[in-house]
Amino acid sequence: MNSKEEAKDSKFHRKALQVAEAQSRIMEYAKLLQMEEVPLDQSVGRYLAEPVYAPHPFPAFNRSGMDGYALMSADTEEAGEGKRVWLDVVDNIPCGAVPAADIRRGTAARIMTGAQVPAGADTVVMLEATESREEGGRLQVGIRKPQAAGKNVTPRGFELKEGELVLPAGRMIKAGDIAVLAAFGIPLVQVIRRPRVGIFATGTELLDVHEPLVPGKIRNSNSPMLEALVRECGGEPVMLGAIVDDIEQARSKVQIALESYDVVITTGGVSVGDYDIMGDLIRENSGDMLFNKVTMRPGSVTTAAVRGGTLLLALSGNPGACFVGFHLFARPAILQMQGADQPFLPEWTAVLGADYNKVNNYTRFVRARLEIHEGQLYAYPAVIDESSVMVTIKDSDCLIVIPPEERGVSAGDSVKVLKLPGEIRG
Numbered sequence: 001m002n003s004k005e006e007a008k009d010s011k012f013h014r015k016a017l018q019v020a021e022a023q024s025r026i027m028e029y030a031k032l033l034q035m036e037e038v039p040l041d042q043s044v045g046r047y048l049a050e051p052v053y054a055p056h057p058f059p060a061f062n063r064s065g066m067d068g069y070a071l072m073s074a075d076t077e078e079a080g081e082g083k084r085v086w087l088d089v090v091d092n093i094p095c096g097a098v099p100a101a102d103i104r105r106g107t108a109a110r111i112m113t114g115a116q117v118p119a120g121a122d123t124v125v126m127l128e129a130t131e132s133r134e135e136g137g138r139l140q141v142g143i144r145k146p147q148a149a150g151k152n153v154t155p156r157g158f159e160l161k162e163g164e165l166v167l168p169a170g171r172m173i174k175a176g177d178i179a180v181l182a183a184f185g186i187p188l189v190q191v192i193r194r195p196r197v198g199i200f201a202t203g204t205e206l207l208d209v210h211e212p213l214v215p216g217k218i219r220n221s222n223s224p225m226l227e228a229l230v231r232e233c234g235g236e237p238v239m240l241g242a243i244v245d246d247i248e249q250a251r252s253k254v255q256i257a258l259e260s261y262d263v264v265i266t267t268g269g270v271s272v273g274d275y276d277i278m279g280d281l282i283r284e285n286s287g288d289m290l291f292n293k294v295t296m297r298p299g300s301v302t303t304a305a306v307r308g309g310t311l312l313l314a315l316s317g318n319p320g321a322c323f324v325g326f327h328l329f330a331r332p333a334i335l336q337m338q339g340a341d342q343p344f345l346p347e348w349t350a351v352l353g354a355d356y357n358k359v360n361n362y363t364r365f366v367r368a369r370l371e372i373h374e375g376q377l378y379a380y381p382a383v384i385d386e387s388s389v390m391v392t393i394k395d396s397d398c399l400i401v402i403p404p405e406e407r408g409v410s411a412g413d414s415v416k417v418l419k420l421p422g423e424i425r426g
């Protein structure tokens with residue numbers, strides 16, 4: 001048999017891998033990309049290439065937590081029961097200033113919130129708890145009660161010691177991380193560059209979003225969906241359009257894409273049909289095929305290969321299978337290439353909100369809505385969740401994992417769910 005005939009023969013005889021095995025075959029080729037430097041204001045959503053250690057203690061000085069007076073707590077021991085302690089005010093410290101005088105017994109400094117507490121002072125008394133007077137030309141502050149040492153003073157290094165790890169490599173930068181980077185004077189952030197992901201669809205039936213609907217055709221909804229999904233996990237999508245079911249066209253498109261991008265994702269044409277060209281194309285050169293069947297529904301025909309070190313992920317054309325295939329295989333690869341510390345969807349436990357009776361000898365990934373009732377997380381499977389159904393994808397917060405079983409699962413059962421990115425719509 002020549003390679004084309006072999007490919008045809010193997011079309012119907014595929015060896016199905018477990019999802020975890022298929023994932024690990026892909027991850028082996030999802031290599032970390034190079035580092036690049038981005039300005040702080042453009043770093044949100046990117047993955048840190050290197051850990052960040054505190055270059056100095058934070059706060060860098062003992063900081064007042066109140067507008068008031070900095071003084072020695074020992075000076076206030078005698079205050080109370082109508083007896084005030086009067087201290088000479090020797091300094092006035094606004095935010096941004098350096099104290100001009102140390103605090104000694106019998107003295108205090110007026111100080112504002114956020115200003116540096118002078119040496120010698122161990123407490124700050126808020127303005128409302130003080131009185132002032134002038135005594136022999138000297139400004140004095142009166143304290144009515146004994147004060148505890150340490151009150152309203154944030155010590156130097158309270159939040160972070162110098163050299164302490166603040167942000168580990170692989171962390172996705174969010175608003176709070178940006179605050180840390182800004183506070184430590186890091187205007188340029190070392191991140192991993194975004195993987196460039198070539199995306200194209202196959203299918204003679206496909207129309208572009210701008211085209212009017214004509215009999216027998218459908219609009220290509222998978223490509224724009226994939227484009228958004230790639231963006232969502234930090235990749236840079238490159239849209240390569242849709243091609244008709246023609247293997248020669250597909251071959252050259254795949255070849256050019258593999259040479260130009262970090263990952264190539266296709267959708268459609270991976271099953272056993274007469275026009276399922278992507279499946280045929282990948283089987284032609286089966287030496288570099290990672291798998292072409294996975295024990296999952298939807299997406300059992302998901303196919304993957306690696307050519308010249310580049311991953312080619314051929315997802316199913318059925319929208320539900322394309323969506324699930326992306327989350328289980330493409331997303332983790334795109335994230336791992338950016339060094340993300342958590343490339344896989346997080347696994348949560350939820351209570352099943354409604355019976356789910358479809359049985360299968362493959363693991364099912366059922367799109368579902370999440371809701372919280374009285375502190376308990378519930379997952380409601382989409383009423384129609386067939387692989388070919390597109391419209392319920394939009395209401396999915398998670399994928400319920402239904403292991404292969406003889407019978408279905410019932411409302412109230414505890415189930416494992418894979419949380420999809422984004423907010424729970426409820």
Ligand SMILES: Nc1nc2c(c(=O)[nH]1)N[C@H]1C(S)=C(S)[C@@H](COP(=O)(O)OP(=O)(O)OC[C@H]3O[C@@H](n4cnc5c(N)ncnc54)[C@H](O)[C@@H]3O)O[C@H]1N2
Nearest residue numbers: 201203220221222223268269270271276316317318321387
């Ligand atoms: N005899 C068999 N038939 C099928 C099998 C099988 O094992 N034996 N597997 C079924 C399963 S499972 C799936 S999933 C689909 C997989 O289909 P393909 O990946 O080959 O995809 P296509 O044939 O190209 O299209 C399937 C379906 O999806 C629509 N489609 C395709 N591309 C897009 C797009 N970009 N946007 C929106 N919709 C798209 C296409 O029009 C078809 O309706 O095969 C089963 N068949």
Ligand code: MOO
Nearest residue numbers: 298299300321387
């Ligand atoms: O790949 Mo199909 O989606 O398993 O149903």
Ligand SMILES: [Mg+2]
Nearest residue numbers: 269271273276
């Ligand atoms: Mg097909």
